[in-house]
Amino acid sequence: MLQDFLNAKPLYYDEIDYSRMPRIYDSIKSHLPKPKLIHLVGTNGKGTTGRFLATALHSLGFNTGHYTSPHIIEFNERIWINGSDVVNETLELAHRELQTILSQDDSNTLSYFEYTTLLSLLVYKECDYVVMEAGLGGEYDATAVFEKILTLVTPISYDHEAFLGTTIESIATTKLNAIQKFAILGTQKEMQVYDIADAMAEKNSLNIQRVSHFLDTEDEEKIAQIAKNLKLESYLVQNLSLSISALKFLKIEYSDNDFRDGRLFGRMTSISDNVIVDVGHNPLAAEAIKESLSPKKYTLVYNSYQDKEYKKILEILKPIVNKVEIIPINDKRAESEERLKRTLNDLEIEYSTFKSITPNIKYLVFGSFSVVEAFMKRQNKSGILEYE
Numbered sequence: 001m002l003q004d005f006l007n008a009k010p011l012y013y014d015e016i017d018y019s020r021m022p023r024i025y026d027s028i029k030s031h032l033p034k035p036k037l038i039h040l041v042g043t044n045g046k047g048t049t050g051r052f053l054a055t056a057l058h059s060l061g062f063n064t065g066h067y068t069s070p071h072i073i074e075f076n077e078r079i080w081i082n083g084s085d086v087v088n089e090t091l092e093l094a095h096r097e098l099q100t101i102l103s104q105d106d107s108n109t110l111s112y113f114e115y116t117t118l119l120s121l122l123v124y125k126e127c128d129y130v131v132m133e134a135g136l137g138g139e140y141d142a143t144a145v146f147e148k149i150l151t152l153v154t155p156i157s158y159d160h161e162a163f164l165g166t167t168i169e170s171i172a173t174t175k176l177n178a179i180q181k182f183a184i185l186g187t188q189k190e191m192q193v194y195d196i197a198d199a200m201a202e203k204n205s206l207n208i209q210r211v212s213h214f215l216d217t218e219d220e221e222k223i224a225q226i227a228k229n230l231k232l233e234s235y236l237v238q239n240l241s242l243s244i245s246a247l248k249f250l251k252i253e254y255s256d257n258d259f260r261d262g263r264l265f266g267r268m269t270s271i272s273d274n275v276i277v278d279v280g281h282n283p284l285a286a287e288a289i290k291e292s293l294s295p296k297k298y299t300l301v302y303n304s305y306q307d308k309e310y311k312k313i314l315e316i317l318k319p320i321v322n323k324v325e326i327i328p329i330n331d332k333r334a335e336s337e338e339r340l341k342r343t344l345n346d347l348e349i350e351y352s353t354f355k356s357i358t359p360n361i362k363y364l365v366f367g368s369f370s371v372v373e374a375f376m377k378r379q380n381k382s383g384i385l386e387y388e
Helices: 002-007 020-031 046-059 088-101 104-109 112-123 168-176 192-204 217-230 234-249 283-293 310-320 337-346 369-382
Strands: 036-041 064-067 079-081 129-133 150-153 182-185 207-210 269-272 275-278 298-302 321-326 351-353 363-366
Touching: 002 088, 002 112, 020 104, 020 112, 036 046, 046 064, 046 129, 046 234, 064 112, 079 112, 088 112, 112 129, 150 234, 168 192, 182 192, 182 234, 192 207, 217 234, 234 283, 275 283, 275 369, 283 310, 283 363, 298 310, 298 369, 310 321, 310 337, 321 337, 363 369
Parallel strands: 036 129, 036 150, 064 129, 150 182, 182 207, 275 363, 298 321, 298 363, 321 351
Antiparallel strands: 064 079, 269 275
16 A cells, blocks of 8 residues: 555655665656656745646646645645546556566665655656646755756745755755756745846856746736636735746646636635635745735744744744644644743743634634644544635
C-alpha cells in the first residue's frame, strides 16, 4: 500500500542530500512521461497561482495536472488532475509502476517528497500540461530536475532560511536558479529580486519577463471580472495575473468562465459566515492577510513551528486581532506553548486555549498547514462547520 510505504519515510529532514534526486531521475527518466511542464517557484502564492492556471487549462480542454504540497487533510490533495484530487486506485497503480522502475535501494532512499514527485509524473502520463509547484526550494528542489517549458516566479521573501540562506539575495538566487530558459516574474515586494533576476538573465542567457509584459487592457478587464466573480483578495488577484501571463506566453486564449473553479482551499477560504482559514505561515503571508482583512478584527486561532518568525507574524497581525486562541498541533516542530505564551505576553496580546467556535465572533485560522488541519479535523468531527 502506498500510504504504508510513505508513512515509513520521514516527512522532514535536518539535512538534505541534494545529489540524490538528480542521480536517480537521470537513471530512470527514459521510463517516465515528459508532459509540457510549468514550474512554480517562490515563497508565497505557488499553490493558488498553480491552481488558477491548471483550472483554466483543464477548462480549455487540455488534460492537466497540478502538483502541490503539502496537503491539509489527505495526501490525494497533492496530486490534482482534470478538476479533482487523484483517487486512491490511480495512486496505487502509479505506486506499483514506480516500484518496477526504481531499484529497491533507490526506492528506499528517496525522501517522501522526492518519491511522491516521481509518483505524480506517472499519474500525469496522459496529461498535456503539468503545473508543478516546488517544495521549499528552487535549484535543489526535487521538482527542478524535470525539463520545463516555463518557470513562474511568485513573490520571494524570507522563509526556510536554514535551507535557503538568510538574505534575499541568497534566497532569490537559489529559487531563480531553477529557471532553465523561460520565466515570468510575478509582482515582487522585495525590489532586490528584480535586480537579481535581470543579472541572472544576462549572465545565463535566460528570457525572464515581468508579468506586466504579457497583460494588455483586455486582460486587465478580464482579471477584474474574474476577481469579482471569485471574490478574490488583492494578493490573490496578483497570483491570478501571473497565471494568465502564462496562458499568454503559451498563446492560449481564455475567457472569464475558465477560472470559475479556480480557488484553492485553505487560501483565505471562508468556511462559514464567521470563519476564515488560511495556511500562510510567514511574514509575507501575514502582511497580505492584514491588508485584505483590515480594519475588521478577528479572534486568531494560531500556533507555529519553532523555526518560524512567529513574533514578527504576530506583530504584523496585531492590528486585526482581538485575541489569540492557541490550538495544539501534533508536530514535533511545533513551538512550545510556554514560549508562544511568553511572546504573546510581550506583545500584550490577550490569549487562551482554543476550545470551540462561538457564533457571532469572527475567526481567522492561520499559522501553517498543520494549524488548518488540526482545526478542520476538530470542527469536522463536531459537525458544526461545512465548507461553503
